[in-house]
Amino acid sequence: MFKKISLLFFISFILINCSGSGDDNVDDxxxxxxxxxxxxxxxxDKIIIPAHTAFKETLTNLDNSTTNFVASPNxxxxxxxxxxWLISYKSWQHIEMFDIGKAEEIYFKSKMNVYPIDKxxxxxxxxxxxxxxxxxxxxxxxxxxxxxxxLYGIGLDDVSILNKYTKNTNYTNYLTALVNKMxxxxxxxxxxxxxxxxxxxxxxxxxxxxxxxxxTNDFIYYYEKGLRANKVGIPAGVFSGGPLNGNVESFYKKxxxxxxxxxALGATIKFFNGTSYDGLSSGxxxxxxxxxxxxNKEGSSLDSEITVKLxxxxxQVNSLSNNFVIQIESxxxxxxxxxxxxxxxxxxxxxxxxxxxxxxxxxVDADGD
Amino acid sequence: MSTSIYFNKKSSSAPLxxxxxxxxxxxxxxxxxxxxxxxxxxxxxxxxxxxxYYGFDWVKxxxxxxxxxxxxxxxxxxxxxxxxxxxxxxxxxxxSFTYIELMDKTTYLNHYYFISILSxxxxxxxxxxTFSIDxxxxxxxxxxxxxxxxxxxxxxxxxxxIYSGLAKLNSDWLLKAMPLKIWLPSKFDxxxxxxxxMQLEWVHYAMSWGGMFYDLLIPFLLLYKRTxxxxxxxxxxxxxxxxxxxxxxxxxxxxxxxxxxxxESEFHIKILKFFKKIILSLSSINYFFNDSKFKxxxxxxxxxxxxxxxxxxxxxxxxxxxxLRYLLYPGELFWNEQGYRFSWRVxxxxxxxxxxxxxxxxxxxTFFYVNNEDFLTSLQEKQMSFQPDFILEYAHYLGDSFxxxxxxxxxxxxxxxxxxxxxxxxxxVDEKVDLYKEKESFKHKKWILPLNDEIKxx
Numbered sequence: 001m002f003k004k005i006s007l008l009f010f011i012s013f014i015l016i017n018c019s020g021s022g023d024d025n026v027d028d029x030x031x032x033x034x035x036x037x038x039x040x041x042x043x044x045d046k047i048i049i050p051a052h053t054a055f056k057e058t059l060t061n062l063d064n065s066t067t068n069f070v071a072s073p074n075x076x077x078x079x080x081x082x083x084x085w086l087i088s089y090k091s092w093q094h095i096e097m098f099d100i101g102k103a104e105e106i107y108f109k110s111k112m113n114v115y116p117i118d119k120x121x122x123x124x125x126x127x128x129x130x131x132x133x134x135x136x137x138x139x140x141x142x143x144x145x146x147x148x149x150x151l152y153g154i155g156l157d158d159v160s161i162l163n164k165y166t167k168n169t170n171y172t173n174y175l176t177a178l179v180n181k182m183x184x185x186x187x188x189x190x191x192x193x194x195x196x197x198x199x200x201x202x203x204x205x206x207x208x209x210x211x212x213x214x215x216t217n218d219f220i221y222y223y224e225k226g227l228r229a230n231k232v233g234i235p236a237g238v239f240s241g242g243p244l245n246g247n248v249e250s251f252y253k254k255x256x257x258x259x260x261x262x263x264a265l266g267a268t269i270k271f272f273n274g275t276s277y278d279g280l281s282s283g284x285x286x287x288x289x290x291x292x293x294x295x296n297k298e299g300s301s302l303d304s305e306i307t308v309k310l311x312x313x314x315x316q317v318n319s320l321s322n323n324f325v326i327q328i329e330s331x332x333x334x335x336x337x338x339x340x341x342x343x344x345x346x347x348x349x350x351x352x353x354x355x356x357x358x359x360x361x362x363x364v365d366a367d368g369d
Numbered sequence: 370m371s372t373s374i375y376f377n378k379k380s381s382s383a384p385l386x387x388x389x390x391x392x393x394x395x396x397x398x399x400x401x402x403x404x405x406x407x408x409x410x411x412x413x414x415x416x417x418x419x420x421x422y423y424g425f426d427w428v429k430x431x432x433x434x435x436x437x438x439x440x441x442x443x444x445x446x447x448x449x450x451x452x453x454x455x456x457x458x459x460x461x462x463x464x465s466f467t468y469i470e471l472m473d474k475t476t477y478l479n480h481y482y483f484i485s486i487l488s489x490x491x492x493x494x495x496x497x498x499t500f501s502i503d504x505x506x507x508x509x510x511x512x513x514x515x516x517x518x519x520x521x522x523x524x525x526x527x528x529x530x531i532y533s534g535l536a537k538l539n540s541d542w543l544l545k546a547m548p549l550k551i552w553l554p555s556k557f558d559x560x561x562x563x564x565x566x567m568q569l570e571w572v573h574y575a576m577s578w579g580g581m582f583y584d585l586l587i588p589f590l591l592l593y594k595r596t597x598x599x600x601x602x603x604x605x606x607x608x609x610x611x612x613x614x615x616x617x618x619x620x621x622x623x624x625x626x627x628x629x630x631x632x633e634s635e636f637h638i639k640i641l642k643f644f645k646k647i648i649l650s651l652s653s654i655n656y657f658f659n660d661s662k663f664k665x666x667x668x669x670x671x672x673x674x675x676x677x678x679x680x681x682x683x684x685x686x687x688x689x690x691x692x693l694r695y696l697l698y699p700g701e702l703f704w705n706e707q708g709y710r711f712s713w714r715v716x717x718x719x720x721x722x723x724x725x726x727x728x729x730x731x732x733x734x735t736f737f738y739v740n741n742e743d744f745l746t747s748l749q750e751k752q753m754s755f756q757p758d759f760i761l762e763y764a765h766y767l768g769d770s771f772x773x774x775x776x777x778x779x780x781x782x783x784x785x786x787x788x789x790x791x792x793x794x795x796x797x798v799d800e801k802v803d804l805y806k807e808k809e810s811f812k813h814k815k816w817i818l819p820l821n822d823e824i825k826x827x
Binding site: 031032033034036204205206207233237238239240241242293302343346347348350351354355356357359366367368369 | 476478565567568616617620715716737739740751787794
């Protein structure tokens with residue numbers, strides 16, 4: 001009797017193993033699981049690399065305008081430089097979440113968009129005329145927020161701002177150094193993507209260091225810190241007990257804080273949906289991955305739940321003033337409501353989506369049981 | 370009296386020696402592995418705060434002396450393996466290992482608890498009766514030991530298996546194949562089976578039911594001679610398979626080596642002969658194995674037998690009852706986790722949480738949110754986010770910290786969301802309850818919001 005049962009178990013195990021190896025010979029393109037490899041190719045070729053290329057173009061324009069402005073610091077050139085800076089700053093909002101590979105290695109985002117700036121430190125740099133922009137001490141004295149200050153904050157009006165540049169070459173020098181640093185950093189990241197692309201798209205396993213897991217974590221981290229906390233939460237005072245209006249993004253230009261947030265939120269929604277950078281096509285995405293896993297939860301599925309919450313966050317953002325400094329001073333509660341709407345998505349991404357993917361929140365090295 | 374007949378039964382001392390050697394070596398290796406992975410540093414030295422078991426908040430890591438603690442633990446494990454000063458080594462191992470496990474409940478694992486209670490039981494078992502250095506020192510070797518000492522190990526292993534099988538008798542595990550339905554498809558990168566079997570729904574069900582039957586039946590398959598070999602084959606297959614699927618560290622090896630205790634004496638005598646051969650081939654000294662140097666004694670008599678038997682009986686009564694304490698709590702066990710630990714609920718649920726704490730000045734009404742990274746490691750944050758006792762302890766720590774920093778009238782609230790076994794996340798803790806005023810106790814925590822669903826079963 002027992003021998004028969006054991007034989008039965010044995011045969012079933014062998015059958016299981018055979019069917020396992022048998023299925024593996026089926027056409028590689030027909031996976032039973034979600035095709036992460038296709039998703040990675042889509043991410044790299046239709047979203048990440050085009051976003052970087054487009055960003056580089058805006059930066060080249062910014063660079064050229066800087067050269068013109070430095071050669072002749074007048075109102076026309078200042079206006080031109082300012083408009084190029086804004087275009088580029090908006091374009092940057094599509095890049096910041098991809099803190100992976102070379103970008104992560106060279107602390108790209110820390111050199112591009114740390115705010116508020118350290119005004120004393122920055123002015124000290126200008127005065128001394130020597131500085132090491134590689135040093136972490138200078139993260140809050142460079143990048144877009146530093147340009148914001150250089151173009152809008154160093155004088156009370158345009159005349160006094162222009163005066164600084166015409167009278168003191170330290171200003172033009174620092175401006176040039178800042179833009180050069182941004183260009184060179186971007187070049188390093190873009191050039192690396194040519195080679196890194198292969199590594200990136202081939203790393204589709206479910207391990208702590210695989211592309212899917214890394215980028216998914218980066219995406220959530222960006223949404224939680226870079227977007228939700230930095231752009232809204234910190235200025236609105238949710239971490240400090242009182243509003244900190246000096247911490248809004250583009251504190252000196254002021255009336256673009258909403259535009260930047262809209263751009264960033266739009267970029268995250270596009271990435272979640274798998275919309276290509278040019279907006280013309282769409283492909284495999286976190287959203288379609290979720291619907292593939294069919295994580296059907298009591299009526300509404302998780303992927304549409306996230307879309308609903310993202311859209312309601314978008315509605316909240318749209319109701320804000322262009323100028324967050326004014327918004328904080330007149331009615332901070334609107335910003336707090338926006339924060340809550342953004343926060344509702346964090347829960348779905350970090351808890352529900354990661355549970356569905358079975359990805360760890362971060363690299364946690366310890367045994368389980 | 371049949372019980373007294375049973376307690377006078379004798380059996381070969383070889384199985385205990387094999388068990389002791391296996392246990393000692395595995396523990397010795399575990400400690401070295403833990404050390405080399407840098408976990409002493411990341412889990413015990415670096416964190417600024419540690420989560421304590423209720424009543425054990427006096428057990429804390431000892432900064433850099435924590436390494437010394439692991440050194441003591443590892444050394445005692447090695448001494449157990451070679452059987453030098455067995456009882457003292459076992460006592461030191463039990464104390465140091467248990468101390469380590471009590472330092473921070475973030476690292477709680479069922480098999481660590483198993484090691485702790487097993488090492489307690491082994492204090493009363495003459496596992497050094499043969500094939501030990503103690504034999505050399507005393508010049509005595511014992512051929513037999515009381516049968517119950519071997520059986521007690523079998524009983525403890527059976528408790529682990531059967532309770533973990535009973536825990537699987539619930540609607541999520543059996544009727545929804547949860548959480549395997551989440552875990553297995555995510556193993557798409559396994560060779561051969563990743564893109565095939567792991568993705569198939571019937572496999573998720575088959576493995577859920579198979580796992581349940583395995584846990585419930587394996588002690589019996591191992592107990593009966595006719596099914597023993599097949600059972601052991603299943604033990605190896607099951608544990609190696611779970612080893613491939615999940616990061617469960619040393620647990621599979623402990624269970625495989627542990628299961629050897631079910632085999633008959635002749636098998637263990639052969640193993641010991643094999644060991645002897647290896648040792649002899651390594652050293653030319655025949656002295657140690659010259660039987661004439663030893664006084665061969667037939668039976669190892671347990672000293673203070675009555676006392677020992679009552680302690681061991683009490684130990685098993687507790688082991689039988691402790692996993693059932695969850696019945697005393699209202700609400701869903703998997704959700705509230707009251708009485709979840711120390712009950713052999715192994716790889717049973719998939720739970721993720723997100724908990725943000727709000728510090729409120731009660732008088733002014735001002736508030737701010739806490740950045741958990743400022744206080745916790747990522748592992749601690751992960752564990753804290755979905756376990757009520759962690760949330761409460763952390764809330765008190767935050768309350769104390771901010772009060773110390775000069776904040777007045779501190780209240781601590783939490784925005785907590787938890788997802789269980791693939792259900793959509795829902796609010797976990799009543800956000801209107803000031804956790805700083807709630808006290809930890811063994812009573813039901815009323816501030817946990819109920820799960821919007823029912824899980825049927827044990």
